[in-house]
Each structure stands twice: as structure tokens, then as C-alpha cells.
Amino acid sequence: MKNDPGLYDYWPYVDRPKITWPNGARVAFWVAPNIEFYELAPPINPTWTPPGRPVPDVMYYSQRDFGNRVGVWRMMEAMDRCGVRGSISLNIALCDHHPEIIEECAKRDWEFFSHGIYNTRFTYGMSEAQEREFIEDAFASVEKYTGQRLAGWLSPALTNTERTLELLAEYGIKYTCDLFQDDQPQPLKVNSGRLISMPYSLEMNDIIVYNFDLSSPRHYAKVIRAQFEQLYEEGAESGTVMCIPLHPFLVGQAHRIAAFEEALAYITGHEKVWVTTGREIADWYYEHHYDTVLDALKSTRQSQG
Amino acid sequence: MTLPEDYLRYPNRRHGMDHDRYEWSNLFRRNPVSWPGGAKVALWVCPALEWFPLDMQNKPFRPPGGLERPYPDYRYYTHRDYGNRVGIFRIMKVLDKLGIKASATVNSAVAERYPFLLREVTRRGWEVIAHGVDMAHLHYGGMPEAEEAAQIAQAVTTLRELSGQPVTGWLSPGKSESHATLDLLAAEGIEYVCDWINDDMPYPLKTGQGSLYSMPHSHEIDDRLILLQYHHSERDFTEQVKDQFDTLYKEADKYGGRILSITLHPWVIGQPYRIKPLEEALSYIMGHKDVWCATGSEILAAFKASQ
Numbered sequence: 285m286k287n288d289p290g291l292y293d294y295w296p297y298v299d300r301p302k303i304t305w306p307n308g309a310r311v312a313f314w315v316a317p318n319i320e321f322y323e324l325a326p327p328i329n330p331t332w333t334p335p336g337r338p339v340p341d342v343m344y345y346s347q348r349d350f351g352n353r354v355g356v357w358r359m360m361e362a363m364d365r366c367g368v369r370g371s372i373s374l375n376i377a378l379c380d381h382h383p384e385i386i387e388e389c390a391k392r393d394w395e396f397f398s399h400g401i402y403n404t405r406f407t408y409g410m411s412e413a414q415e416r417e418f419i420e421d422a423f424a425s426v427e428k429y430t431g432q433r434l435a436g437w438l439s440p441a442l443t444n445t446e447r448t449l450e451l452l453a454e455y456g457i458k459y460t461c462d463l464f465q466d467d468q469p470q471p472l473k474v475n476s477g478r479l480i481s482m483p484y485s486l487e488m489n490d491i492i493v494y495n496f497d498l499s500s501p502r503h504y505a506k507v508i509r510a511q512f513e514q515l516y517e518e519g520a521e522s523g524t525v526m527c528i529p530l531h532p533f534l535v536g537q538a539h540r541i542a543a544f545e546e547a548l549a550y551i552t553g554h555e556k557v558w559v560t561t562g563r564e565i566a567d568w569y570y571e572h573h574y575d576t577v578l579d580a581l582k583s584t585r586q587s588q589g
Numbered sequence: 590m591t592l593p594e595d596y597l598r599y600p601n602r603r604h605g606m607d608h609d610r611y612e613w614s615n616l617f618r619r620n621p622v623s624w625p626g627g628a629k630v631a632l633w634v635c636p637a638l639e640w641f642p643l644d645m646q647n648k649p650f651r652p653p654g655g656l657e658r659p660y661p662d663y664r665y666y667t668h669r670d671y672g673n674r675v676g677i678f679r680i681m682k683v684l685d686k687l688g689i690k691a692s693a694t695v696n697s698a699v700a701e702r703y704p705f706l707l708r709e710v711t712r713r714g715w716e717v718i719a720h721g722v723d724m725a726h727l728h729y730g731g732m733p734e735a736e737e738a739a740q741i742a743q744a745v746t747t748l749r750e751l752s753g754q755p756v757t758g759w760l761s762p763g764k765s766e767s768h769a770t771l772d773l774l775a776a777e778g779i780e781y782v783c784d785w786i787n788d789d790m791p792y793p794l795k796t797g798q799g800s801l802y803s804m805p806h807s808h809e810i811d812d813r814l815i816l817l818q819y820h821h822s823e824r825d826f827t828e829q830v831k832d833q834f835d836t837l838y839k840e841a842d843k844y845g846g847r848i849l850s851i852t853l854h855p856w857v858i859g860q861p862y863r864i865k866p867l868e869e870a871l872s873y874i875m876g877h878k879d880v881w882c883a884t885g886s887e888i889l890a891a892f893k894a895s896q
């Protein structure tokens with residue numbers, strides 16, 4: 285085992301090259317709904333077994349299934365009203381189970397990025413051959429059902445191996461959401477190809493806020509606004525990224541959706557916000573900032589070196 | 590390290606669900622439901638009458654509210670027991686005042702131990718929903734089927750006898766089931782189950798035995814979850830009930846009748862300082878027109894009739 289991920293160097297949030305977004309926006313804002321499928325009777329992964337009741341865990345399973353029957357549509361309506369396209373963190377098997385949901389998202393020109401095959405199949409312990417099969421499955425299925433070429437990746441249930449990000453770069457994935465070390469995109473140290481870390485968020489993630497921080501719906505709306513205001517302020521100097529990761533089974537509950545929509549409308553009501561997708565942020569970053577940042581990282585390394 | 594070969598095989602990766610208990614369906618693409626009198630929202634209030642035996646083992650898991658201390662745990666036992674002695678009567682007073690008929694989910698042990706309480710439930714015209722034998726008798730994957738069948742029969746038969754009601758609704762303790770539970774319930778004449786929290790409306794379940802529906806008994810709009818598990822304030826509780834109502838009330842205009850289901854635990858919401866926040870939430874709801882207070886069976890019957 286290593287004592288450091290080895291994926292990036294220490295790079296303080298001061299004196300960095302200025303990041304700019306289209307039309308002088310201060311914040312690149314994206315919303316990432318996790319559209320997921322949790323199996324009723326998943327196989328055991330020897331490395332990690334999340335706590336739960338004996339199979340069938342009806343409560344756990346049906347709570348998540350709520351997202352695909354009810355929550356996703358409430359969330360979609362709220363996003364439509366605010367003019368926000370989603371970047372979907374997709375359990376790939378959902379293409380097979382619920383193509384009806386995929387179709388509605390595709391109709392809206394939402395992006396699909398990979399969140400593994402099921403949220404109940406973890407990457408821990410996979411051999412390289414298995415991990416390759418897993419990644420190839422994701423590419424093939426998303427292309428087949430949506431015509432899109434995968435650009436982003438969030439490991440299922442945030443489970444990785446040491447080689448995951450290296451493989452993703454090799455397969456041409458442009459951005460990963462698995463790392464939480466920064467509020468700006470950042471080139472990662474990979475051997476082949478290019479890969480950036482994209483600010484996703486644990487702090488703004490509804491599952492963290494509701495289920496781990498145990499916040500109320502209105503408190504969630506409050507922290508979303510506060511997060512945005514700070515990043516908007518800092519974005520006047522150099523562009524920032526704000527992501528809101530969602531889980532339709534949580535935010536799509538009737539008692540939560542209105543407060544969330546108000547917070548969303550507050551953000552999109554600002555002028556200097558680029559309401560966009562993960563792929564578009566990555567593309568812009570590669571085109572305008574990647575090389576400059578890489579040079580800056582190199583000279584930082586030398587001066588620290 | 591390598592995972593077993595079949596870790597990347599997906600035998601149930603297909604259109605629809607990964608089991609055959611029900612069909613997938615989009616709530617917003619269904620036939621609109623009409624409630625009696627053209628109501629927008631059916632209000633379904635479900636107080637739980639539970640008994641947590643002093644010697645409960647919490648196997649294979651601790652149900653919500655289960656005792657936590659080594660035997661004899663007077664601390665938790667009596668705190669839960671408070672609900673059946675004091676808390677429920679505060680709730681009854683509020684519901685009586687507002688003209689709300691509830692559906693009590695009742696452990697059969699409560700009916701046997703506290704006949705006075707059961708009479709207070711039935712004389713108000715509240716529905717009795719079977720809630721298992723008691724909170725120590727869980728239903729879970731891997732339990733012997735004969736044992737589960739006997740547990741269900743005991744609960745349902747006792748409640749039917751003592752309440753004089755047909756008792757056609759079921760809520761498993763802790764909303765926990767085995768693979769056989771739904772079949773066993775249907776065989777016992779149960780017509781609706783409250784364990785599945787994947788929908789805001791009823792939907793049909795498939796069993797080997799005939800018709801069974803899932804009813805949207807609330808997991809989220811639940812005093813114990815909001816106040817004790819999430820540690821939200823009483824004011825937050827009231828707000829969340831109101832917000833839930835507002836969303837459903839509004840949706841009804843476009844998508845047909847909705848159900849506002851409220852789950853109450855007398856040992857939680859029946860505490861002196863919490864009862865007014867409940868009253869405030871319910872008064873807010875009852876202050877709207879087109880709200881239909883109904884029991885689980887009445888709601889299901891109206892749902893079926895409008896399909």
C-alpha cells in the first residue's frame with residue numbers, strides 16, 4: 285500500500301494561473317444526479333460489505349427504487365424549470381432496466397457519465413482484466429443507448445483500485461469525480477493520455493447532507509446558497525466550479541423538492557454563472573487551461589523541489 | 590487479488606426490475622386517481638402501537654426503537670411503553686378535535702395486553718393494521734418459512750378476533766420482510782402491505798396467492814425518523830409535514846389524487862412538548878379544502894375503483 289495517492293502534487297490555492305469561463309462567468313455550475321440501480325440480492329464483495337439487513341433488505345432497496353419511480357421526475361421538472369441540464373452519474377445497467385428514464389434524459393441533452401454497472405458492484409478487488417471488462421462495458425452500453433461517448437467517471441459507491449484512474453486515462457476518459465482535493469479542475473499524474481480531476485462534491489451532495497449530516501431540507505437549501513455565494517465571490521478573481529450531486533430518491537421526496545428548487549433558482553438567477561455539464565467544463569479546461577496549468581505545476585515542482 | 594468470475598455477471602440485467610414482485614412504473618405517467626368528493630389529497634395518519642418486550646434479542650438486527658441496554662433495560666422499555674399509556678391519548682385528543690380518523694398499526698401483543706387501548710382505537714372507527722406480533726418478532730431473509738407463517742397467522746388472527754375488524758392491512762415490524770412474506774400475507778387474506786417505500790401511491794404486488802397492493806406508508810414523514818434519527822427540531826418536523834403536503838396538493842391538480850401519509854410513534858410525538866407541533870401541522874392540512882381523511886382500506890378501495 286502507498287501512503288499517498290500519488291495522483292497530484294501539493295498545490296496551494298494561491299497564485300495559480302487565472303481560470304476563465306465562457307462569457308466571463310465566475311462559476312462553472314453543474315448538477316450531477318446519480319441515477320442508480322441497487323440490486324435486491326447483490327453478490328458479496330470480500331473487501332467491503334456495507335452494513336444492512338439480511339437479503340431481501342426491503343427498506344434499503346425500496347427506498348432507492350423510489351428514485352426511479354417518483355423522485356427522478358420531480359427532480360427533472362425542477363431542473364427543467366431552472367434551465368439546468370443534468371450530468372448523470374449513471375449506473376450503466378439502468379440503461380437495460382429503465383431505458384424510459386434514459387430516454388427522457390437524452391431528450392434534454394443531458395450528459396451521461398459512468399458510475400459503474402450497479403451501485404452494488406464495487407471495484408475493490410478487481411483484477412486488471414476485470415476492471416478493463418467493467419470499463420469497456422460502460423463505454424459500449426452508454427454508446428449503444430445514448431449515442432454518447434463517455435467522458436466522465438465516478439466509481440460505483442466511490443470504490444477504487446490503485447490502477448482505476450490510470451486505466452480510465454488510457455481508455456480516454458476526460459475527467460474523474462472520485463477526488464475531492466480541490467475546488468478547481470486539476471491535471472492528474474497518469475502515464476498515458478490525460479485526465480483531470482473535476483470538482484464534484486461530498487459537501488453539496490444530498491446523500492451526505494441529508495443522511496450523514498442529518499440536515500433538514502431547508503438547511504440543505506441554505507448551505508447550497510452559502511456555498512455558491514462564496515464561490516461566486518472568489519470566482520471574480522479566478523474561475524471556480526460548483527457541483528451539486530443529487531440522488532433522486534432523496535431530493536425527489538415531496539417534502540424536499542421545493543426548498544431545493546428555490547436554491548437552484550437562486551443560483552441560476554445570477555448573471556455570471558455558466559450553467560453547464562461536466563463534459564463541457566472538461567472540454568473548455570483542456571482547450572484553455574490544461575497546458576498553462578501543467579506548466580505552472582512544473583515550475584511549482586521545481587521551485588519546491 | 591481477483592474477484593470471483595461471476596462478480597461481473599449480471600443475471601438480472603434486463604428491462605424492468607431485478608425481481609418479479611412488481612413492475613416498474615413512472616408515477617407521473619399513470620392514470621390520474623380520483624378521490625371521493627373530488628379531493629386532492631387523501632390524509633392517511635398511522636400511529637404505531639408497539640410493544641418492545643424487555644427480553645427482546647434484536648436479532649438479526651435491532652428494529653427502530655428496539656431496546657439498547659443490557660437486560661433488564663428499564664430505561665428504554667418504559668420510554669417506549671409511555672406511548673401506549675400516555676402519548677397515544679394526546680394524539681387521540683388532537684385527531685378527535687380535528688375530525689381525523691386514523692389507521693393504527695398494532696402489534697398483536699398490544700391488543701392482547703391492553704384491551705382498553707384497542708377499544709379506544711376501534712370505537713373511534715380507526716382501522717387496525719396488523720403490525721406483527723411485537724417488535725421482537727421480526728421477519729427477515731433466511732427465517733424458516735413455517736416459523737414466519739405461524740408468526741403472521743398469530744398476529745392476524747389475534748387482531749381480527751380482538752378488534753372485530755377484517756384486518757386486511759399489514760406492516761412488518763421494522764418494515765423487514767423475508768422472500769416469502771408477501772406470499773404468506775396474501776394467503777392469510779391480507780390485501781395491502783406497508784413495507785415498501787418506493788412510491789407515493791399504491792401499486793399492485795405479485796404473489797403466488799392473488800391480489801396484494803403496496804400502500805405508501807411513509808418512511809420519511811415519520812416523527813421518529815425526523816426528530817430522533819435526524820435530530821431535527823419540532824419546528825422542522827412541522828415544516829416538513831407542511832412542505833410534503835404542499836407539494837402533493839399542488840401535484841394533484843395535474844396528476845390526480847395524492848396520498849399524504851404520516852407515520853407517528855406515540856412515545857415520540859406524544860411527549861408533552863411535541864404534541865402542539867403535530868397539532869399545528871395537522872391543522873394546517875385540515876385548513877385546506879379538498880382533503881379527504883381516510884383509512885388505509887378506504888384509500889385502497891377508492892384507488893382500485895378509479896383505475
